[in-house]
Amino acid sequence: MPRKKHMQSEEMAAPGLDISSLIDVSFLLLIYFLVTSTLEPRESDLSMELPTDSGTASNIKIDPLKVRLTQTGEITIADQIMPDDVTMESELQRYKEITDTTDSKPLVIVSADDEAKQQRFIDLMNALARVGITTVTLSGFSE
Numbered sequence: 284m285p286r287k288k289h290m291q292s293e294e295m296a297a298p299g300l301d302i303s304s305l306i307d308v309s310f311l312l313l314i315y316f317l318v319t320s321t322l323e324p325r326e327s328d329l330s331m332e333l334p335t336d337s338g339t340a341s342n343i344k345i346d347p348l349k350v351r352l353t354q355t356g357e358i359t360i361a362d363q364i365m366p367d368d369v370t371m372e373s374e375l376q377r378y379k380e381i382t383d384t385t386d387s388k389p390l391v392i393v394s395a396d397d398e399a400k401q402q403r404f405i406d407l408m409n410a411l412a413r414v415g416i417t418t419v420t421l422s423g424f425s426e
Contacts, residue, residue: 353396
């Protein structure tokens with residue numbers, strides 16, 4: 284008896300692409316670019332100050348205030364003798380206000396005699412601190 288050969292009909296599989304490896308590669312590339320890239324900060328995060336229009340006040344330069352302490356304890360500010368500490372402090376306050384309105388930094392040059400009393404020098408420095416003047420240059424003078 285003859286044997287019948289059964290031909291198995293193979294079903295034709297629909298053509299397709301295996302994209303699982305493509306997805307793996309794309310995720311690896313995504314992770315690579317995330318790790319190696321640097322994030323730029325937004326412009327609002329940058330700490331910068333833009334210049335303001337201050338008019339003509341920025342062009343005015345205020346000279347340093349010259350304060351002199353003599354051997355007798357006499358204090359002169361801009362060649363004017365200060366009769367007491369209240370007058371001295373009011374002159375220093377006026378100078379500070381002028382420099383503040385012109386956007387200048389107040390600078391005081393103190394010339395003290397070597398023979399001047401230390402307490403008088405300390406009184407002068409305390410008056411400068413009360414007014415808010417912190418930039419002080421010390422120099423000696425000889426007559």
